[in-house]
Amino acid sequence: MPPSTEPSDDMLMSAYANGSAAAFERLYERHQAGLYRFVRRLLGSALSAQTDEVFQDTWLRVVHSRERWSPQGASFRTWLFTLAHHRVIDLLRRSGREVALDAFDGADTEPWEPDATAWQHWPAPPSAAPQSDELAFWRRAGERLLQCLDQLPLPQRSAFLLHHDDGLALDEVAKTLEVGFETAKTRLRYAMSKLRACMGAYLAPAEGELR
Amino acid sequence: MNRPTGADHGADQEHDAYLREALRHAPDAALDAPPALKDNILRQARLATAPVATERKRHGGVLHRLAAAWAWLARPPVAAGFASLMVATLVGLMWWGGPIDEAPTDAGGRAVPAAAPPPAEAPISEAKKKADALAPAVSAEPVQATPSLSKAESPPGRPKERQEREVAAATNAAAPRSDETRRQPAPPAPAQAAAVADDPSPTGLRRVPLPPPPPTRTADQLAAPPERASTERPAPGPSVQDTSAAKAAAPAATPMAAAAPPPAQEMTQERARRSDAGKPASPALASTAGASPQALGEAASPAPAPSPVATLQAAVAASPERWAWQHSRGTAQPMNETVQTWLAGLEAATRGRWQMASDAEKPPSSTSLRLWLDGRPHTQIRLDNGEVSIDVGPGRGQRAVLAPADAAALRDALEQATR
Numbered sequence: 001m002p003p004s005t006e007p008s009d010d011m012l013m014s015a016y017a018n019g020s021a022a023a024f025e026r027l028y029e030r031h032q033a034g035l036y037r038f039v040r041r042l043l044g045s046a047l048s049a050q051t052d053e054v055f056q057d058t059w060l061r062v063v064h065s066r067e068r069w070s071p072q073g074a075s076f077r078t079w080l081f082t083l084a085h086h087r088v089i090d091l092l093r094r095s096g097r098e099v100a101l102d103a104f105d106g107a108d109t110e111p112w113e114p115d116a117t118a119w120q121h122w123p124a125p126p127s128a129a130p131q132s133d134e135l136a137f138w139r140r141a142g143e144r145l146l147q148c149l150d151q152l153p154l155p156q157r158s159a160f161l162l163h164h165d166d167g168l169a170l171d172e173v174a175k176t177l178e179v180g181f182e183t184a185k186t187r188l189r190y191a192m193s194k195l196r197a198c199m200g201a202y203l204a205p206a207e208g209e210l211r
Numbered sequence: 212m213n214r215p216t217g218a219d220h221g222a223d224q225e226h227d228a229y230l231r232e233a234l235r236h237a238p239d240a241a242l243d244a245p246p247a248l249k250d251n252i253l254r255q256a257r258l259a260t261a262p263v264a265t266e267r268k269r270h271g272g273v274l275h276r277l278a279a280a281w282a283w284l285a286r287p288p289v290a291a292g293f294a295s296l297m298v299a300t301l302v303g304l305m306w307w308g309g310p311i312d313e314a315p316t317d318a319g320g321r322a323v324p325a326a327a328p329p330p331a332e333a334p335i336s337e338a339k340k341k342a343d344a345l346a347p348a349v350s351a352e353p354v355q356a357t358p359s360l361s362k363a364e365s366p367p368g369r370p371k372e373r374q375e376r377e378v379a380a381a382t383n384a385a386a387p388r389s390d391e392t393r394r395q396p397a398p399p400a401p402a403q404a405a406a407v408a409d410d411p412s413p414t415g416l417r418r419v420p421l422p423p424p425p426p427t428r429t430a431d432q433l434a435a436p437p438e439r440a441s442t443e444r445p446a447p448g449p450s451v452q453d454t455s456a457a458k459a460a461a462p463a464a465t466p467m468a469a470a471a472p473p474p475a476q477e478m479t480q481e482r483a484r485r486s487d488a489g490k491p492a493s494p495a496l497a498s499t500a501g502a503s504p505q506a507l508g509e510a511a512s513p514a515p516a517p518s519p520v521a522t523l524q525a526a527v528a529a530s531p532e533r534w535a536w537q538h539s540r541g542t543a544q545p546m547n548e549t550v551q552t553w554l555a556g557l558e559a560a561t562r563g564r565w566q567m568a569s570d571a572e573k574p575p576s577s578t579s580l581r582l583w584l585d586g587r588p589h590t591q592i593r594l595d596n597g598e599v600s601i602d603v604g605p606g607r608g609q610r611a612v613l614a615p616a617d618a619a620a621l622r623d624a625l626e627q628a629t630r
Binding site: 016021028032036041056064139160161163164196199 | 240259
């Protein structure tokens with residue numbers, strides 16, 4: 001999050017709508033990394049080559065919609081990721097992939113909830129300066145997580161990424177995905193359940209405690 | 212929409228630190244947008260807000276509208292419509308104020324010239340020979356189209372130019388159809404050519420040439436010797452004394468030949484001016500070339516044929532010092548008032564009685580009066596039993612039949628005048 005001394009996203013966007021190109025540059029620098037990762041991981045490994053296209057298209061949508069943008073309602077960041085999400089859905093539909101907007105596809109029951117001992121063999125979340133062996137473990141976990149993300153439906157994947165990667169709260173995730181809060185929460189729970197199962201079956205247990 | 216409770220939102224029970232840490236250490240965690248992509252996006256953002264970009268967009272809008280208009284004009288239906296409109300406008304401008312071509316066409320569909328303009332100066336001896344050969348036949352068949360040229364028969368309110376064209380068509384139909392003369396139409400008179408060239412009307416090129424005005428016989432022309440006239444003028448052309456013959460033999464010249472002769476005073480002045488200039492050309496062409504259509508229409512009216520004697524009398528009165536008379540029994544004498552008085556009496560006695568006469572019809576001469584101009588024989592007046600004939604050249608004679616008493620009186624008066 002930007003420091004409090006910095007102008008807010010809404011202020012920068014209003015300034016850009018009034019003709020300040022510098023305000024847009026600051027907005028871009030502020031959100032470009034998170035948006036680029038979000039788009040790339042949302043597209044998955046199969047469509048990662050389209051990341052640049054979706055990313056640029058999203059920003060151009062911002063440019064062209066600057067005069068219509070209003071700070072009322074969602075924040076700029078929420079609006080920005082909503083635009084990106086729409087562009088990804090459009091791209092997936094153009095590519096012939098079936099986009100299941102139902103977050104509970106194939107899940108008639110409650111998502112699997114790992115018990116407290118599920119992560120008992122995993123190391124603790126790394127500190128600011130993890131050890132080399134821990135760093136290697138988390139890198140392998142990250143690679144595995146990306147593979148597991150590819151197996152998630154798009155609504156669950158987007159909910160998980162917005163919540164865990166971009167740090168949006170659940171209500172912001174709901175606004176970004178233009179769904180209700182409970183729907184967003186449920187999508188997130190299913191996503192986490194599947195990812196835990198996927199990750200737990202792959203990663204070799206390691207010494208350590210769970211939190 | 213369900214709103215997150217404070218406990219849910221605050222506790223964030225859906226947050227998994229292990230998955231989040233794994234995601235943070237994923238291989239693509241440090242990826243950024245390519246610099247080129249960044250530059251492109253920022254450039255687009257600047258262009259969208261730059262005033263130059265706005266101006267360029269506005270200018271592009273104008274260009275776009277022009278391009279759209281041009282594309283619309285380039286559509287085949289629109290282009291064809293505009294082309295048709297332009298052609299129609301062009302044709303309309305070319306025919307603006309011009310008469311409708313009602314001239315008859317020949318078998319090949321080619322428009323027949325309205326009239327063959329008689330040559331003014333170029334001698335065409337061959338044409339003259341043919342015309343001489345045609346003259347008797349033409350005189351035997353009086354032109355029927357001439358009466359139709361009457362102004363009284365013309366519909367009222369008709370355009371003058373149309374009348375002129377009808378006159379031209381009628382005269383052309385009555386003109387001797389010599390193939391050679393059709394192939395080699397005589398050049399128009401200089402005055403008329405100049406008038407056509409000076410015509411500022413844009414329709415001048417389309418206008419069918421009017422029949423050139425025939426040379427009106429002025430005093431100077433009347434005074435011209437027959438030899439020169441025979442070589443400088445085509446045979447069908449009108450002569451001094453044979454006005455009625457000219458109407459029949461040269462219909463193209465009929466309107467002007469039928470016109471009343473100018474007053475003697477005007478002819479005198481005109482002749483004096485010609486003499487000063489020393490130009491034997493036909494001034495009548497210039498005067499008639501500038502004649503108004505109304506004057507031409509009036510000329511087409513069937514005015515009574517002028518008496519050749521009256522014409523001769525006027526010529527003599529204009530310059531009596533150049534004339535001489537010679538009785539058949541004597542020698543040539545300078546012109547005097549006595550002979551001129553006799554000519555006036557002859558004109559009064561023969562007015563309205565003149566008709567064409569050929570050489571074969573000449574009776575044996577008994578009493579004659581020959582008039583000389585500048586030392587050359589010009590006219591011969593013959594008085595026979597009940598008939599007066601006047602001759603200015605071969606085939607150009609006219610005769611008038613009089614009562615025997617009148618003829619005798621004229622003969623006696625001539626004898627006294629020439630005594």
